[in-house]
Amino acid sequence: MSRTPRKPSESRARGAGPNRSSLSGVLASYRSHHLKVARDSAHRLLAAPVASAMTWAVMGIALALPVGLLLLLTSLQGISAGWESAARVTVYLGGQVSDEGAGQLRSQLTGRDDVAEVVLIHRDQALAEFRANSGLDEALDYLDENPLPHTLLVTPVDSARNAAGVDRLAGQLGSLEAVARVQVDLGWLQRLAAMTDLIARAVWVLTVLLAAAVILVIGNTIRLAIENRRDEILVAKLVGGTDAFVRRPFLYTGAWYGLGGGLVAVAILQLAIWWLNGPVRELAVLYNSEFSLRGLPLDGVLGLLLVAVALGWVGAWLAVRRHLDAIEPGEIAGAG
Amino acid sequence: MIEFRQVTKRYDSDHTALRHVSFELGRGELAFLTGHSGAGKSTLLKLILLMERPTAGEVRVGGQLLNTMPRRQIPYVRRHIGAVFQNHQLLFDRTVFDNVAMPLEVMGVSHGDIGRRVRAALDKVGLLSKEKMNPVQLSGGEQQRVGIARAVVNKPPVLLADEPTGNLDPELSADIMHLFEQFSQVGVTVLIATHDIALIESMGRRRLTLSQGELLAGQARRAGARA
Numbered sequence: 246m247s248r249t250p251r252k253p254s255e256s257r258a259r260g261a262g263p264n265r266s267s268l269s270g271v272l273a274s275y276r277s278h279h280l281k282v283a284r285d286s287a288h289r290l291l292a293a294p295v296a297s298a299m300t301w302a303v304m305g306i307a308l309a310l311p312v313g314l315l316l317l318l319t320s321l322q323g324i325s326a327g328w329e330s331a332a333r334v335t336v337y338l339g340g341q342v343s344d345e346g347a348g349q350l351r352s353q354l355t356g357r358d359d360v361a362e363v364v365l366i367h368r369d370q371a372l373a374e375f376r377a378n379s380g381l382d383e384a385l386d387y388l389d390e391n392p393l394p395h396t397l398l399v400t401p402v403d404s405a406r407n408a409a410g411v412d413r414l415a416g417q418l419g420s421l422e423a424v425a426r427v428q429v430d431l432g433w434l435q436r437l438a439a440m441t442d443l444i445a446r447a448v449w450v451l452t453v454l455l456a457a458a459v460i461l462v463i464g465n466t467i468r469l470a471i472e473n474r475r476d477e478i479l480v481a482k483l484v485g486g487t488d489a490f491v492r493r494p495f496l497y498t499g500a501w502y503g504l505g506g507g508l509v510a511v512a513i514l515q516l517a518i519w520w521l522n523g524p525v526r527e528l529a530v531l532y533n534s535e536f537s538l539r540g541l542p543l544d545g546v547l548g549l550l551l552v553a554v555a556l557g558w559v560g561a562w563l564a565v566r567r568h569l570d571a572i573e574p575g576e577i578a579g580a581g
Numbered sequence: 582m583i584e585f586r587q588v589t590k591r592y593d594s595d596h597t598a599l600r601h602v603s604f605e606l607g608r609g610e611l612a613f614l615t616g617h618s619g620a621g622k623s624t625l626l627k628l629i630l631l632m633e634r635p636t637a638g639e640v641r642v643g644g645q646l647l648n649t650m651p652r653r654q655i656p657y658v659r660r661h662i663g664a665v666f667q668n669h670q671l672l673f674d675r676t677v678f679d680n681v682a683m684p685l686e687v688m689g690v691s692h693g694d695i696g697r698r699v700r701a702a703l704d705k706v707g708l709l710s711k712e713k714m715n716p717v718q719l720s721g722g723e724q725q726r727v728g729i730a731r732a733v734v735n736k737p738p739v740l741l742a743d744e745p746t747g748n749l750d751p752e753l754s755a756d757i758m759h760l761f762e763q764f765s766q767v768g769v770t771v772l773i774a775t776h777d778i779a780l781i782e783s784m785g786r787r788r789l790t791l792s793q794g795e796l797l798a799g800q801a802r803r804a805g806a807r808a
Binding site for chain 2 (some may be wrong): 270271273274276277278476477479480481482483484485486487488490573574
């Protein structure tokens with residue numbers, strides 16, 4: 246026999262490393278071991294497709310729900326932000342105001358410090374637009390004269406483009422003699438903003454809860470996997486497997502569960518957006534809005550997958566901490 | 582190689598498994614550990630494998646004191662101790678080859694080296710032709726030899742065996758013992774716990790006898806031999 250036993254002192258110095266190989270050899274072997282473990286744990290998941298698919302589906306749904314709500318929320322915040330920056334005051338002039346009077350008023354308002362731009366919509370132009378958009382073409386033909394007044398669209402300067410500034414401007418414009426009515430659309434925008442803030446908080450609470458649920462689901466799944474591979478763990482520990490070595494396949498399993506769940510979530514989201522976007526656009530057109538549901542951008546997809554993998558890993562890590570370290574090979578040797 | 586000094590192991594307040602056990606096994610020495618059930622044989626082996634810690638006294642393997650070994654160092658100690666059990670502890674979800682390869686895998690040995698060394702170990706126990714089989718297809722004696730191949734595949738300086746011939750007929754038992762003798766001839770320290778008095782007497786080797794946790798014989802011999 247060619248084997249010669251080595252002295253522990255000599256081999257202990259090498260620690261976890263394999264035989265007298267170079268550092269690069271150790272790293273190569275470490276990497277190939279990781280690849281092998283990753284492949285093995287993926288194979289194990291695919292060998293039980295139904296059970297794995299169910300875990301993936303649970304994770305996918307739990308992830309898709311908060312992410313979907315977050316997407317909806319960003320879309321809503323998009324509207325209110327867009328409108329606030331374009332906050333305009335609509336000034337309807339009295340019916341008796343002539344073309345010249347409207348033009349003078351426009352020049353006068355343009356001169357104000359807090360006004361950036363004033364657009365005059367002539368009453369004839371307004372009627373033409375109304376005719377085109379409302380579908381009341383024939384009904385309008387019965388009218389003797391144009392019932393619409395001249396309209397001024399007043400855009401405040403940037404510094405006045407806030408709730409207080411717009412309020413003050415609207416008040417001053419309303420007190421002008423030629424002005425019949427002033428309309429500011431900020432009221433419902435503010436309500437929308439307050440509502441999206443509230444929804445945002447609720448969504449974040451939901452996100453945290455569902456993330457915890459995902460971790461628990463994965464943790465429980467990994468716990469079962471640990472029970473199933475108990476013998477293997479005992480033997481691995483007996484022949485000198487480190488904790489890291491014994492944990493590794495389970496951590497990879499958790500990460501694979503996470504990746505699968507993330508992919509299911511992305512699929513659910515894309516399907517839902519595709520299915521909802523048609524009706525949402527139609528609805529938005531009725532409100533004269535460009536609003537549409539935003540899909541998940543590529544970096545969002547990657548981020549979601551990354552978070553899913555991380556959640557799977559954390560769930561596995563918790564299960565492994567709790568259950569794996571408790572398995573000690575002491576029970577192998579019988580009593581006596 | 583293995584050194585016990587006044588080792589006491591107490592499990593609960595009333596059950597004392599080992600009392601003041603002292604002995605020393607040198608490099609290449611082969612010894613038997615005997616005593617009836619409950620005498621403390623398994624406890625003694627568990628102390629060497631760091632499955633248990635002594636209540637009092639010192640346990641040394643290869644000159645290293647195990648008492649104060651931190652938990653995360655335990656795997657590295659176990660890599661220098663091959664262990665064979667009566668129920669072999671083989672895994673039936675993989676081939677004979679993969680079973681024997683486990684100690685090398687946990688050490689991070691490269692793929693090529695694993696193949697070479699596993700086949701060398703299987704050749705040694707005469708099972709090279711069965712490397713691709715599942716251990717469940719093998720006979721009891723063959724399974725035990727796979728267990729031995731796994732215990733020696735990484736060439737540990739210490740080999741422990743707990744009732745390695747427990748279920749085997751005398752002829753197979755003699756074969757297994759012959760294997761252990763060969764390992765001790767190349768310098769492996771071998772400690773075999775067994776009931777098989779006939780076998781022990783036929784081998785004429787050193788004998789450590791435990792009775793109710795106390796060592797009756799064998800502690801003085803070869804006290805000077807050191808690893």
